[in-house]
Amino acid sequence: MRHAILIAALLFATQAGASEVTVSESWARATAPGQGSGAVYLRIISQREARIVAVASPAADSAAMHSMTHDNGMMKMRELEALPLPAGQEVELGSGGNHIMLIGLKRPLKAGDSVPLTLTIQFADKRKEKVEVKAQVKPLTAGNNSHEHHHDH
Numbered sequence: 001m002r003h004a005i006l007i008a009a010l011l012f013a014t015q016a017g018a019s020e021v022t023v024s025e026s027w028a029r030a031t032a033p034g035q036g037s038g039a040v041y042l043r044i045i046s047q048r049e050a051r052i053v054a055v056a057s058p059a060a061d062s063a064a065m066h067s068m069t070h071d072n073g074m075m076k077m078r079e080l081e082a083l084p085l086p087a088g089q090e091v092e093l094g095s096g097g098n099h100i101m102l103i104g105l106k107r108p109l110k111a112g113d114s115v116p117l118t119l120t121i122q123f124a125d126k127r128k129e130k131v132e133v134k135a136q137v138k139p140l141t142a143g144n145n146s147h148e149h150h151h152d153h
């Protein structure tokens with residue numbers, strides 16, 4: 001059933017021209033044993049003005065968008081209600097900045113696995129679209145090593 005809906009959505013997207021939302025370079029960093037949360041990074045571009053309003057993953061109890069700022073050498077993460085996607089402009093959820101946090105991982109993220117993720121996109125006309133993403137898990141040493149996550153939940 002879910003597949004039928006997905007195929008219908010894809011056919012519609014093809015008829016409409018091209019998919020309006022494109023995700024690329026999605027990846028997650030492998031987690032250390034005992035680490036309860038993980039971060040996912042990706043690049044996303046929407047042809048029309050939109051916002052990411054929700055994220056979800058079957059790999060974790062919950063998922064959220066976070067922003068990260070450095071304040072006097074202290075790293076602070078804040079949950080984002082929504083992430084704006086200006087029309088035609090690539091937005092990066094990257095290490096060192098905004099990211100998607102998986103909280104309460106059901107099992108550790110292992111290099112070579114992939115993490116399924118659903119992004120809920122809302123366009124300016126209030127119409128919503130779900131975008132399925134499969135983030136590749138890369139070794140712990142990938143990306144910016146100084147980006148450590150300390151979540152106390």
Ligand SMILES: [Cu+2]
Nearest residue numbers: 066077101149
């Ligand atoms: Cu975070």
